[in-house]
Amino acid sequence: GAGVSQSPSNKVTEKGKDVELRCDPISGHTALYWYRQSLGQGLEFLIYFQGNSAPDKSGLPSDRFSAERTGGSVSTLTIQRTQQEDSAVYLCASILSGTGSNYGYTFGSGTRLTVV
Amino acid sequence: KNEVEQSPQNLTAQEGEFITINCSYSVGISALHWLQQHPGGGIVSLFMLSSGKKKHGRLIATINIQEKHSSLHITASHPRDSAVYICAVSKGAQKLVFGQGTRLTINP
Numbered sequence: 001g002a003g004v005s006q007s008p009s010n011k012v013t014e015k016g017k018d019v020e021l022r023c024d025p026i027s028g029h030t031a032l033y034w035y036r037q038s039l040g041q042g043l044e045f046l047i048y049f050q051g052n053s054a055p056d057k058s059g060l061p062s063d064r065f066s067a068e069r070t071g072g073s074v075s076t077l078t079i080q081r082t083q084q085e086d087s088a089v090y091l092c093a094s095i096l097s098g099t100g101s102n103y104g105y106t107f108g109s110g111t112r113l114t115v116v
Numbered sequence: 117k118n119e120v121e122q123s124p125q126n127l128t129a130q131e132g133e134f135i136t137i138n139c140s141y142s143v144g145i146s147a148l149h150w151l152q153q154h155p156g157g158g159i160v161s162l163f164m165l166s167s168g169k170k171k172h173g174r175l176i177a178t179i180n181i182q183e184k185h186s187s188l189h190i191t192a193s194h195p196r197d198s199a200v201y202i203c204a205v206s207k208g209a210q211k212l213v214f215g216q217g218t219r220l221t222i223n224p
Binding site: 033035042043045048056059091093104105106107108109110 | 147149151158159160161163164202204206210211212213214215216217
């Protein structure tokens with residue numbers, strides 16, 4: 001697609017429920033990232049996929065968080081047994097590795113997750 | 117100390133003023149990124165640079181690798197430039213490390 005697409009754009013869930021957030025990166029972009037931005041906070045790295053390499057999961061805050069990227073394209077971030085502190089905007093970004101472009105990363109519009 | 121420090125944290129100026137936002141970093145990098153986030157909006161990548169200077173419209177970004185410092189300049193500022201500007205650094209295609217952002221408000 002023309003941009004990074006994320007769905008849903010908003011998600012309200014009850015504490016303890018599982019949620020799945022989806023990211024559809026730009027076609028051909030080899031690297032995909034998940035970040036989150038909590039209210040009033042800066043951006044926090046979660047996980048990074050690069051081609052067929054093992055993902056860098058070093059930013060995942062707990063084992064309730066997991067992500068996968070199928071076929072080198074679409075990625076799903078899953079949060080199990082959601083807690084109120086998981087409430088944040090979850091952002092996906094992709095980049096064509098090695099690009100010499102001016103602009104670098106392309107970010108999706110994010111999924112605003114609210115845990116009640 | 118954060119690996120990426122921005123200043124100022126908040127900046128208010130009048131329309132037409134020349135704006136400078138600074139970013140210093142303490143780690144080795146392959147690229148530095150300037151990002152823009154409007155209130156309630158998504159993040160837009162303004163520049164990715166590894167040396168020298170880049171210009172896009174009224175926006176100019178410079179980087180000094182030896183001093184580990186970058187600046188974002190806005191000429192002839194306009195109220196629509198009001199946003200949070202975020203500096204981030206990367207090594208290759210590795211994760212971005214973000215500064216805390218600079219909240220810019222341009223008054224008419």
